[in-house]
Amino acid sequence: MVEMTWLQTIVLSVVQGLTEFLPISSSGHLLIVSRLLWNDDAGASFTAVSQLGTELAVLVFFFKDIVRIVIAWFAGLVHADKRGVDYRVGWAVIVATIPIGVIGFAFRDLIRDRNLWLTAIVLILFSGVFWLAERYATQRRSLDDVTMRDAVAMGLAQCLALIPGVSRSGASASAGLFAGLDRESAFRLSFLLAIPAVFGAGLFSLPDAFEPSVEGLSASGWQLLASVVIAFVVGYAAIKWLLRFVAHHSMNWFGAYRVALGLVLIALLATNTIAAS
Template sequence: MLDLLKAVVLGIIQGLTEFLPISSSAHLRIFPELFGWGDPGAAFTAVIQIGTELAVLIYFRKDIWRIGSTWLRSLVRPEYRGHLDSRMGWFIIIGSLPIVVLGVIFKDTIEDDFRNLWIIGTTLIVLGLILGIADRVSSDDRKIKDLTLRHAIFMGAAQACALIPGVSRSGATISMGRFLGYEREAATRYAFLLAIPAVIGAGLFELREIPHGENAYGWGPTIVATAVSFLVGYAAIAWLLRYVTTHSYTPFVIYRIALGGATLILLSTGVLTP
């Protein structure tokens, strides 16, 4: 019963933080440690993210169907190859390659060394500052239709930095998008779409690891956490897309710095262990 309660709490944390540029993986590492639950593990973290990505698939179902169907037509019909949706399909595929390749190469390091709380606290602060600077200096004159292959690769490379917990997949991609001059809604929307192959792929890849590990919860709690993260995540997507049309990312920057600073203080005082 306790594991199911933990699963619900972690599912809520995942759903609330996956799409906000504050790093869901950092929260799933920090808060269980604060609660005395220990590290739920990289596999559990990766698998329950499937729930939030299912929320993306449903929320953006029309966009995804349009992009996917146009991309497939373009493979055999040249007249579709210059279409924005066809190009977007290639942008998502090519932009996903950096995180896939690096994720496979550095799998052991990501699952062990990078989950150190000293690293997570530091990356929360550093990437928070980067997000704040990017949001402030952006020319804010490019829309999603202005996306190019070169920019898609840059944002894909930025997304790969999120293999380090604390970076934030959406935060890294949005930061690069803002540096490249994309408006907030465009950068955020592309960040959501770009994450789909990487997150679902990582979750499926880690499924076999669920029954193992020091703090493994097993299939029942993992399924519960995934379902909860889906429900909460769906609401978070709608809220964030509305929010960024009229607001800056400053509150998220402040939150990242505060959480990162608090984590480092708690580590230095022995309240948390790395």
């Protein structure tokens, strides 16, 4: 176990903030950067705690929407005539959180086993999912049309993000596109669906982040706090940019980047420039 430096804390936190919402895999990027620059692993626990900062960015960015959804959900429980769009979105968040909560807890030990060969392969292969989602998406539906079927599909897809290289937003947004949602609505809903899951993972991993049970970088309490703050600031800016970008551009741009990164990573692994695990 190696103590994390402040330079590592800052770099990894910026990477987390930049990549959490883009469909390029934040966990994969954290793993690649930490191995390439320092021949070590930031660890699944540090990754989960740093994600608290990006999820705080979601809370702030969508604060009005979240408050409206919560109020509508409680109102809909009492009055059937108030079960509108926000009430359905509230249930969608709850339903979509169940699969990743169950699977994440059941396979928590496997999640900590992080191999860069797997990350490289997943980065490339999952780009094909983006292409298929864009190719066959009708984009005829918005958040006003969200259903429980959408919630289940996006919730199950979100579970794939437990594999470094997949991307939480990419997986769930792709499922939304396959379901017929327009691109911006799919990404907005994917951000909302991630809030309970990521906060839960971050809080659950907090004790392990202070005393990791596996080899890797160990962050202090102040470094974890700084990581949350940095990831929040960078993540907030990333959300604003991404929602503007996806309104006019396809996910194939990110798919091309993922393929290029995956191929570079395979070359680095094949030449022993970077350790696989």
